Amino acid sequence: MAKPDDILNALRNVQDPELHKDLVALDMVKDIVCDGAKVSFKLNLTTPACPLKDRLLSEAKEAVLKIPGVKYVQVDFIADVRRSPSLAGGKVLPSGIRNVIAVASGKGGVGKSTVAVNLAVSLSKTGARVGLLDADIYGPNVPMMMGIRESERPSVTPQKQLIPFENHGVKVISIGFLVEPGKPIIWRGPMLHGVIRQFLSSVQWGELDYLIVDLPPGTGDAPLSLVQSTPLSGAVIVTTPQEVALSDVRRSIGMFNEVRVPILGVIENMSGLICPHCSKNIEIYHGEGGKLLSEEFEAPLLGKIPFSPSVGLSGDSGTPIVISEPGSPQAKALFDAAEKTAARISVLNAGVPLTTASPSMGEAARSAGEGEPLTPTLSNRGRGSQKREP
Numbered sequence: 001m002a003k004p005d006d007i008l009n010a011l012r013n014v015q016d017p018e019l020h021k022d023l024v025a026l027d028m029v030k031d032i033v034c035d036g037a038k039v040s041f042k043l044n045l046t047t048p049a050c051p052l053k054d055r056l057l058s059e060a061k062e063a064v065l066k067i068p069g070v071k072y073v074q075v076d077f078i079a080d081v082r083r084s085p086s087l088a089g090g091k092v093l094p095s096g097i098r099n100v101i102a103v104a105s106g107k108g109g110v111g112k113s114t115v116a117v118n119l120a121v122s123l124s125k126t127g128a129r130v131g132l133l134d135a136d137i138y139g140p141n142v143p144m145m146m147g148i149r150e151s152e153r154p155s156v157t158p159q160k161q162l163i164p165f166e167n168h169g170v171k172v173i174s175i176g177f178l179v180e181p182g183k184p185i186i187w188r189g190p191m192l193h194g195v196i197r198q199f200l201s202s203v204q205w206g207e208l209d210y211l212i213v214d215l216p217p218g219t220g221d222a223p224l225s226l227v228q229s230t231p232l233s234g235a236v237i238v239t240t241p242q243e244v245a246l247s248d249v250r251r252s253i254g255m256f257n258e259v260r261v262p263i264l265g266v267i268e269n270m271s272g273l274i275c276p277h278c279s280k281n282i283e284i285y286h287g288e289g290g291k292l293l294s295e296e297f298e299a300p301l302l303g304k305i306p307f308s309p310s311v312g313l314s315g316d317s318g319t320p321i322v323i324s325e326p327g328s329p330q331a332k333a334l335f336d337a338a339e340k341t342a343a344r345i346s347v348l349n350a351g352v353p354l355t356t357a358s359p360s361m362g363e364a365a366r367s368a369g370e371g372e373p374l375t376p377t378l379s380n381r382g383r384g385s386q387k388r389e390p
Contacts, residue, residue: 002067004032007039010063017052018343019350023060030078037071039064046350047209048079048127049342081128081209082349084233093200093231096207097131099345101264102227102235104256106248108138108217111269112238114315115305115334116214117145119236121320122338124169128209131164131171133199135226136216137185137192140176147318150176154203161204168323173203193225200230210342218248219255227259233345234264236302236337239293241271242285246292253297264344265302266293267337273307274329281306300344303337306330 011023023029023043030042043056050056061073083098093100103116113136120132134142143150147167154162154177164171175195179185205211213230216223235256239249256263268290272281284307294301305311306329314321322331 001036002034002039002070004034006067007032007034007041007064010067011060014056014059014063016056018347019046019352023056037069038074039067039070039072040074040076042076042078045077045079046346047081047342048077049123049339050077050079050346051336051339051343053077079127082346084231084345084349085351086233087231094205097200097205097211098209099233099349100211100213100231101341101345102213102215102230102232102256102261103238104215104223104235104252105217105238106219106250106252107245110217110238110240110245111305111311112136112217113139113141113145113214114311115236115238115267115269115337116212117142117315118320118322118331118334119338119341120170120210120212121168122322122335123210123212123342125322125335126339126342128342129207130169131173131205131208131211133211133213134172134174134176135196135199136214137175138216140174140185141315142172142174142214143176144318145315145320146170146172148172150174150181153177157204161202162199163204167318168320171205171208173199192221193229196226196229210345219251223252224255227255227261232261234262234348236264236341237266237293237299238269239266239289240269240285241283241289243289246289249289249293250296253293253299262348263297263299264341265300265337266290266297267302268304270307271304300340302340303333305333305337 008024008029011029014023015021016023016026019026028044030044032041033039043060045053057075060075064070064073081098087093087097087100103112103119105112117132120130124130132142132146134140148165152165154164154173156162162173164173166172175185215226237249237253239245253263270285271290273284274281290301290304308328308330310325310328311321311330314324321328322334325331
């Protein structure tokens, strides 16, 4: 009968293709049980949204089945998301927040908030604990997109902490909850800085694997103040294909480079229209903005999201498209981008330098369009939020 040491020796031959170490060296193998010809163990992933999960499963099983006498292998996944080194020792964020991801754009109108909402919900669907901070003072649309009435006001604990709303498995706080609907928000840097610090430190976020921050567009006073005052793990840049969007996006990337925030990748939104009759892709904008930016700044193209009216309709109804139409090309592309984003964060947190491409980028691209998005496999969310149904 095989022994636990035999299992560990076999799994030393299986490498995590992004962290470039074997599963045993990474301390990923847990709870080995040997029962005659049957072996079971758990793999502790660095993110529940791991895009290489199937590959690791296949290679681990193959390695263990080579052990004489082993006929059956059961592998279960657990996940422990590491805290970003950029957050270590910081006083702004509660200790329960492990990673802060900014979603930014060089200009308005590219679908940044739509992308931020769907990234947050996609990560939640994998089992990650996710919060969404709507810091876009120019258009705080996240409440509507998440199915929460903007007229609602967060409750306050006896310790004077705001309790975030929760819908679609994501905790949500927004600047829109602080002002009357329809009223303009005319705030300069110092006031905005204070409000964002309150959202970060005085909100009962609980334990979060990822806090997604929807930044204001551009590189002006508001977004710069937020970037300087918030310890970010990395940034996702949203653009559209045409050349006119690129000059503004370059400035946005330059801003993050100035404050030394890693660029996790680029998402090209409204990337063509899939014809409902012949399924061919129609270029509604000329250009390859996402690809050009990816090559210019050596940041991966995390996804190309096809245009569809259903994306906007899903946002208007308060049910993001990754929930309302999970089998659509748009939802699959957004879910894929969320997995890649989580993978990039895991690589950063492990101290591995980011490269333009990685195994998950290529593998995810090969599997794009095949099957349904992954369903939740882990559940470790915190409690105490105000849940709202759309």
